[in-house]
Amino acid sequence: MEIDNLSSSSSFWLFLWFSVLFLAPNAEVHQHDFVIKAVPVKRLCHTRSTITVNGQFPGPTLLVRNGDSLVIRVVNQAKYNITLHWHGIRQLRNGWADGPAYVTQCPIQAGGSYTYRFSVEDQEGTLWWHAHNSWLRATVHGALIILPKLHCSYPFAPPKCEFPLILGEWWNANPLDIIRRALKTGAAPQPSDSLTINGQPGDLYKCSTKETTVIPVAAGETILLRFINAAMLTELFVSVADHNMTVVAADSSYTKPFTTSVVLIAPGQTTDVLIHANRPAGRYYIAARAYQSGSLNTPFDNTTTTAILIYENQTPGHSPPKLPVLPPYNDTAAVAAFSAGIKGLYAVKIPAPVDEHLFFTVGLGLISCQQGKTCSGPNGTLFTTSMNNYSFVLPKGLSLLQAAQSGVRGVFTTDFPASPPVKFDYTGDNISTSLYQPVRATKLYPLKYGSVVQLVMQGTNIYMSEEHPMHIHGYEFLVLATGRGNFDAKRDAAKFNLVDPPRRNTVGVPVKGWGVIRFVADNPGVWFVHCHIDSHLSWGLAMAFLVENGAGELQSTAPPPLDLPKC
Ligand SMILES: *[C@@H]1O[C@H](CO)[C@@H](O)[C@H](O)[C@H]1NC(C)=O
Ligand SMILES: *[C@@H]1O[C@H](CO)[C@@H](O)[C@H](O)[C@H]1NC(C)=O
Ligand SMILES: *[C@@H]1O[C@H](CO)[C@@H](O)[C@H](O)[C@H]1NC(C)=O
Ligand SMILES: *[C@@H]1O[C@H](CO)[C@@H](O)[C@H](O)[C@H]1NC(C)=O
Ligand SMILES: *[C@@H]1O[C@H](CO)[C@@H](O)[C@H](O)[C@H]1NC(C)=O
Ligand SMILES: *[C@@H]1O[C@H](CO)[C@@H](O)[C@H](O)[C@H]1NC(C)=O
Ligand SMILES: *[C@@H]1O[C@H](CO)[C@@H](O)[C@H](O)[C@H]1NC(C)=O
Ligand SMILES: [Cu+2]
Numbered sequence: 001m002e003i004d005n006l007s008s009s010s011s012f013w014l015f016l017w018f019s020v021l022f023l024a025p026n027a028e029v030h031q032h033d034f035v036i037k038a039v040p041v042k043r044l045c046h047t048r049s050t051i052t053v054n055g056q057f058p059g060p061t062l063l064v065r066n067g068d069s070l071v072i073r074v075v076n077q078a079k080y081n082i083t084l085h086w087h088g089i090r091q092l093r094n095g096w097a098d099g100p101a102y103v104t105q106c107p108i109q110a111g112g113s114y115t116y117r118f119s120v121e122d123q124e125g126t127l128w129w130h131a132h133n134s135w136l137r138a139t140v141h142g143a144l145i146i147l148p149k150l151h152c153s154y155p156f157a158p159p160k161c162e163f164p165l166i167l168g169e170w171w172n173a174n175p176l177d178i179i180r181r182a183l184k185t186g187a188a189p190q191p192s193d194s195l196t197i198n199g200q201p202g203d204l205y206k207c208s209t210k211e212t213t214v215i216p217v218a219a220g221e222t223i224l225l226r227f228i229n230a231a232m233l234t235e236l237f238v239s240v241a242d243h244n245m246t247v248v249a250a251d252s253s254y255t256k257p258f259t260t261s262v263v264l265i266a267p268g269q270t271t272d273v274l275i276h277a278n279r280p281a282g283r284y285y286i287a288a289r290a291y292q293s294g295s296l297n298t299p300f301d302n303t304t305t306t307a308i309l310i311y312e313n314q315t316p317g318h319s320p321p322k323l324p325v326l327p328p329y330n331d332t333a334a335v336a337a338f339s340a341g342i343k344g345l346y347a348v349k350i351p352a353p354v355d356e357h358l359f360f361t362v363g364l365g366l367i368s369c370q371q372g373k374t375c376s377g378p379n380g381t382l383f384t385t386s387m388n389n390y391s392f393v394l395p396k397g398l399s400l401l402q403a404a405q406s407g408v409r410g411v412f413t414t415d416f417p418a419s420p421p422v423k424f425d426y427t428g429d430n431i432s433t434s435l436y437q438p439v440r441a442t443k444l445y446p447l448k449y450g451s452v453v454q455l456v457m458q459g460t461n462i463y464m465s466e467e468h469p470m471h472i473h474g475y476e477f478l479v480l481a482t483g484r485g486n487f488d489a490k491r492d493a494a495k496f497n498l499v500d501p502p503r504r505n506t507v508g509v510p511v512k513g514w515g516v517i518r519f520v521a522d523n524p525g526v527w528f529v530h531c532h533i534d535s536h537l538s539w540g541l542a543m544a545f546l547v548e549n550g551a552g553e554l555q556s557t558a559p560p561p562l563d564l565p566k567c
Contacts, residue, residue: 026150027067032060034084036108036140037077043200044193045207046172050139051078051131057199058166058230059142062129066149069119074108080176081107084116085132086144087268088252088505091118091474093558095401095525098473101133102394103528103544104401106567114565123476124148125252126164126226126270135534138175141166141230146252155345156248156257159224159274163215167238167265167288168196169231169301179538186367186375186382188298189535195234195288195305202285202306213307215286217277224248225286226272229265232534234301235291235467235508237334238263238271239324240309241284245273247342253476253503254345262327264291264338266469268506268532281311283321292329293467293511302329332511335467339482339508344500350478351520355451359419359487360387361426362468362509362531362541363460366436378463384539385531386438388417391540392530393440397567400444401526404546405557416443416543426460426486427512436462438540445543447521449550454480456487457507458514468536470515471506472545474527477519479507487514506532524549524557 034053041050041057053059064070076082085099097118098104108114124146131140143164148154169192171178182189194201194208203209217223225245229236239262247258249272263271289304308321327334367382369375377383384391395403395411403411420426424435447453455477457470480496496516509515530542549556 029069031071061143066124073115075113076108088127106565125249135175135179160221162224164226186377191301197307218312235266236288238288241322241324251504256343258341268471284309285321351452354454356453358455385541389438391438392542412442416445444546465512467511469532471532477517480516482515484513
């Protein structure tokens, strides 16, 4: 495909110029090589070839400060196409570094390379990075930790130590085969064989005792745990035996300190907690297991992964660690209580008045099987998902951002509906099967630069309802409210938190419920909006915003880098 590359030679210099102009004193440029390659990894008594970065699973932790820049050269030595996404980084005017395949870039082909260049601007806390095509993110992911600027501190007493704890899922089979089979048969993907903490199942699983993740602590200390849910399919409850946790940040924004015995983290979200080591010296499990928002009759990974919080001078194996009591798998009330406890640390000015009132349904659907074929979804159908009854289809020859930037027609349309094409009782128990089958399309919703957007995301009970962790690229948004049932503008506006709502990049839209977010469309480009449960994404639970350029260079998408991969 012909793309206008005339202006791209300037992009590197533009990047340097931005760096010089905007890098605060002391800000650094971090350069890393990320080599994508397959290595043998052994878990649960099995060894299988696993796609990794630099042979590590999970991948390397990036530790930077607010204001720093990153230059990450990705060399693809695997046999699969790949892209990397820097989850939660705003990528202002710089969608070229965002990473979702065919949304902002063509994939880095086997044998190819691409350098992601971006800066951290006014963000701090726990983020992460992961592959963003097919199911490669199952093993290609790692932490991206942003410390405050030099000489700046946390808005809480400095912890003695900090530990990233990446929650994940492990399959004994190649995850790409798991999704390939699901898409082919129409059935839900086979659940993972174990949950993991920092890549380790923990000693409740066979062959896993020696490598269980250990968090050392001295009596009287306070430590900071940075939880990241990198799992493909599973929302997770996390508890620590005999210890409360004080939540101080969610995604990369500080929260009002909130003490709880259990946190709920959906795929795509991060949660930072302080733990005060005030219990008798000993060994205590940090444990995580599923929150199953849909039916308990659908298969899910119901195992428990553990790490061990171990007080100084405790020899391993001394006595069995204590296991915390985790909520029941279907404890939606615990999820609602936790979610209600999360408030922004500071009062914020809520963007108003609203220019764009958007209402998007999110949920499952069923497609009837082609004549003469057999499908193994419910009732012999194929599973699908949609937003406002459109199941998102990625383009093939060119990314959406490239097509938008260079004016190539026929790649997408801009008529994604602002509200559901058919109004119905979204969360009712008797939804007509005539509504089950959505339409496949590549539709974007255009936003004027600087417009104030309020988006209601409404879960549907088509076939079944589940909680959907909805993620928006290139943005952080204020979560004004979440609730049960059908959203009712008159009744539910009273529930909006217009004082200190949390700022997030991924919001859990409750099962048979809704979530309302607000943001200013101040970042031009094409930004993917999708469920972070990967089967739902693979089935089409996505759309994209096309945020138009504003006035002048500082409100416009930068030219593409020279080495942007070609399709
Ligand atoms: C945890 O917090 C609850 C409520 O604040 C309190 O009742 C309980 O004693 C605390 N537990 C521990 C182990 O500190
Ligand atoms: C997990 O699910 C399996 C079957 O899928 C069942 O046999 C087992 O009892 C379940 N375990 C728990 C702890 O619920
Ligand atoms: C959770 O599941 C149990 C059965 O395992 C059931 O008795 C209970 O009613 C369910 N709770 C909710 C809130 O659905
Ligand atoms: C499954 O098929 C039966 C019989 O054709 C029908 O009554 C039922 O509504 C179908 N269920 C779904 C979820 O399509
Ligand atoms: C569900 O809807 C159908 C038709 O729309 C109706 O015939 C049926 O009685 C309804 N069932 C329930 C339980 O409301
Ligand atoms: C989605 O669109 C299809 C095709 O027009 C239609 O059959 C179906 O009822 C629609 N469903 C909803 C929920 O709008
Ligand atoms: C890899 O990417 C290229 C370019 O987009 C595409 O033509 C090819 O089909 C992809 N290969 C696979 C295995 O997806
Ligand atoms: Cu979902």
